[in-house]
Amino acid sequence: MGREETITLSLPSSLAYLDAVQGMAELLACTAGFDEEARLDVGLAVREGAINAIKHGNRLDPAKSVCIEFRLTAGVLKIAIRDEGAGFEPQLTPDPTTPENLWRSSGRGLLLIRSLVNEVHFRRHDPGMELILIKSRPADGQRDEEAS
Amino acid sequence: MSRWGRVIAALAALIAAPLAAAESADSPPTQPIEFLLTGHFQLRIHGEKDPDAKIYVATGQATVLVLSDRLRRPVLLTAREKTAQALEPEALTPDPKDSDRLVVDPSRTLGQPLVAKVSGGRLSFVAAGKRVIIEPADPWLGDATAEEILARLPEQRRAARVYTPRLGQMRLLARNERQLRMLVFLGSWCPHCERLIPRLIRVLEDLGDKAPEATFHLVPRSIVDDLTARQYGVEGVPTVILFEGDEEIARLTGDELKRPELSLARVLFAD
Numbered sequence: 001m002g003r004e005e006t007i008t009l010s011l012p013s014s015l016a017y018l019d020a021v022q023g024m025a026e027l028l029a030c031t032a033g034f035d036e037e038a039r040l041d042v043g044l045a046v047r048e049g050a051i052n053a054i055k056h057g058n059r060l061d062p063a064k065s066v067c068i069e070f071r072l073t074a075g076v077l078k079i080a081i082r083d084e085g086a087g088f089e090p091q092l093t094p095d096p097t098t099p100e101n102l103w104r105s106s107g108r109g110l111l112l113i114r115s116l117v118n119e120v121h122f123r124r125h126d127p128g129m130e131l132i133l134i135k136s137r138p139a140d141g142q143r144d145e146e147a148s
Numbered sequence: 149m150s151r152w153g154r155v156i157a158a159l160a161a162l163i164a165a166p167l168a169a170a171e172s173a174d175s176p177p178t179q180p181i182e183f184l185l186t187g188h189f190q191l192r193i194h195g196e197k198d199p200d201a202k203i204y205v206a207t208g209q210a211t212v213l214v215l216s217d218r219l220r221r222p223v224l225l226t227a228r229e230k231t232a233q234a235l236e237p238e239a240l241t242p243d244p245k246d247s248d249r250l251v252v253d254p255s256r257t258l259g260q261p262l263v264a265k266v267s268g269g270r271l272s273f274v275a276a277g278k279r280v281i282i283e284p285a286d287p288w289l290g291d292a293t294a295e296e297i298l299a300r301l302p303e304q305r306r307a308a309r310v311y312t313p314r315l316g317q318m319r320l321l322a323r324n325e326r327q328l329r330m331l332v333f334l335g336s337w338c339p340h341c342e343r344l345i346p347r348l349i350r351v352l353e354d355l356g357d358k359a360p361e362a363t364f365h366l367v368p369r370s371i372v373d374d375l376t377a378r379q380y381g382v383e384g385v386p387t388v389i390l391f392e393g394d395e396e397i398a399r400l401t402g403d404e405l406k407r408p409e410l411s412l413a414r415v416l417f418a419d
Contacts, residue, residue, distance in 0.1 A: 037314075037407070040407070040410070044410070044414070048418060048419060051418075051419050052419060055419065056419075109417070109418055109419030111320055111323075111417045112320065112413055112414065112417040112418055114316070115314075115316030115317050115319065115320045115413060115417075116316065116317075
């Protein structure tokens, strides 16, 4: 792929579309030349990001939507997942691995996402929150360095 | 017939091919052959199982090497020769870096080749006056530890050695503080288990004291005959049941174990 291409999805705040979102992410990762494992990583990361946006961002409000933008260039896939919620401070997200938060579900998805892609960024909007995921195609022998 | 029964049958079919084909076959192998230890077969001598026998299969060839103290000499079974041939012990060169691997010089023979016969998916020959049978290994049943599985099943041991869990999910799992335990259902006869369970074992090994406590339960081919499998409603292998206390929190099956570290991370860290 020589030039940047952008694909945008807009979906209602319903968990019913998660399989479609994951499938689309894996398909686009395939188009970007990622191997099978990396495609699965991308699909799961986008799925988790969409769950966060739908559940915690839009609070399942059917009047709000989630926008997912995929930007493909050679070897790099950038995904922006934007909700219309009140937003949050990423630094204040509770650490789900500490004993006091073992039973809280919020925040777990972000840890998983961080383990699946190379970079995770947040951008506040008014209203809404944007989660930006960057996945690079690893060079040979560098597969395990990417998910740190 | 099981997969390994079919392998024996295929080997047997080659060995049992018409003599005319043997006469037109190439000369006996003279190049060194690489063998890997296998847990798929077992040896019987005069009907009695020899638990200490070691059976190796050649990589890329329908050739089997049998080592047993009771046979005194290594025996090489080749499809091309359709015979069982005793070898000089010096024909074997162990790999100092890999105890599962041997290189064999097939030209260092002892005595005349023996005729191998095939019957009911078993391969047999008579050596030193003893009737020797190579047959698919009996299923291993009951509970075991990961260490026992790796010690007893060479294919699983090698598969565990080459699997590299993804660092990102392993770091995540290492942060887990929940007290988990795992019940793993598998079959020593099951090719999917042979591919996937070593990956799980490798993940557990790499997690060290952060790994859930794991019990491995080996079932027969007819899973419904296994009381524990019935008790937990397990209908196929491999199946991993994850518990927190007495509560089942997740069940992983089949390809979910292709990347076990990822599946476990999803169980523990997905929203």
